[in-house]
Amino acid sequence: MKYFFVFKKLIPFFFLAVLFSCASKKDMIYYQDVDNLGTQEKSNSYEIKIQPDDLLMILVSAEDPEIAMPFNLAMANVASAARPDAVGQQSSLLYLVDAQGYIQFPILGKLKVSGLTRSDFLSKLQDQIGNYIKSPIVNLRIMNFKVSVQGEVTAPGTFAIVSERVTLVEALTLAKDLTVYGKRNNILVIREIDGVKSYNRVDITKVGFMNSPFYYLAQNDVVYVEPNQNKINGSAIGPSTSIIFSITSILVALATLIITTSK
CATH class of the missing domain: 1.20.5 (Single alpha-helices involved in coiled-coils or other helix-helix interfaces)
Structure with missing residues (x-):
């Protein structure tokens, strides 16, 4: 006995x-209220805005390439970083947006670009270049678009984005998703616009976050996933x-x- x-x-x-060792279902499952939502209206197309320190690749073309040439930066021989002794490859120079949000553009001079979307700036360039060239074609790409993911994710890091936009879900997927210790209802998104930082909380357990201004990430956003109480308790013990x-x-x-x- x-x-x-x-x-x-x-x-x-x-x-x-x-x-x-157990975790509550409500703390782990994403999009928990998705079945309560009806058909959603089509959302507006999202475009990131150009910011200071962005690197822009801008190429102008026309029916006659020689006419468009003065509107393009000169090509330069750039040696490979992996093989500095190798023969350089032709590479277009990039426009750096200065701290005041301007770039120096051939012929057109100093242009204010900070705060403009890609479409806005393209329209502005086509109108101004159109004074010199008939039906110019302008291609624009932001070359240093990246986001950072920290905290309770499987593979934290900084990720280069090759497309024109990225969602919070895609960024977390690049980091190979949250660990079981990640706090899913209080993800922090740090964003800087014109030198001013904002700190914003997102709950991905509720599908409504897809309508949040932080569903789409901006360049240089930082995403931080807090540890949940189980992880904190485990660290304390x-x-x-x-x-x-x-x-x-x-x-x-x-x-x-x-x-x-x-x-």
């Missing part, structure tokens, strides 16, 4: 171990917790064996 009382005293430790649980499991098994053999 005394072994039975020993076993009873060990049972709470066993349930504590199970409870500590220390690495010896797993050892304690292992010893408890052994003691439970030993008590069970003693009780069984003593009958």
Whole structure:
């Protein structure tokens, strides 16, 4: 009988171990209220805005290439970073948006570009270049579009974005998703616009975040995933917790064996 009382005293430790390792469904599942939503209206197309320190590649073309040439930066021989001794490759020079949001454009001079979307700036360039060239074709691309993902994700890092836009979901996917310890209802998005930082919270367990201004990320956004309470508790208890649980499991098994053999 005394072994039975020993076993009873060990049972709470066993349930504590199970409870500590479990996570609530509401803390883990994404888009939990998606079935409560009806058909959504088509959302407006999203475009990022040009910011200071952006690198822009702008190419102007026309039916006669020689006419468009003065509106393009000169090509330069650039040696490969991996093989600096190799023969350089032809590479177009990039426009750096200065701290005041301007670039120096051939023929047209100083242009304000910060705060404009790609479409806005393209329209502006086509109108002004159109004073010199009939039906000019202008191609524009932001070359240093990147976002950073930190915290409780599988593969944190800074990711270069080759398309013109990226969603928060896509950025988290690039980081190979949240760990089981990631806090899904309080993700922080840090954004800087014209030198002013904003700190914004997003709950991806509710599908409504897709209508948030932070569903689409801007260049240089930082996404931080906080650790949940389980991770914080585990860090506070220390690495010896797993050892304690292992010893408890052994003691439970030993008590069970003693009780069984003593009958």
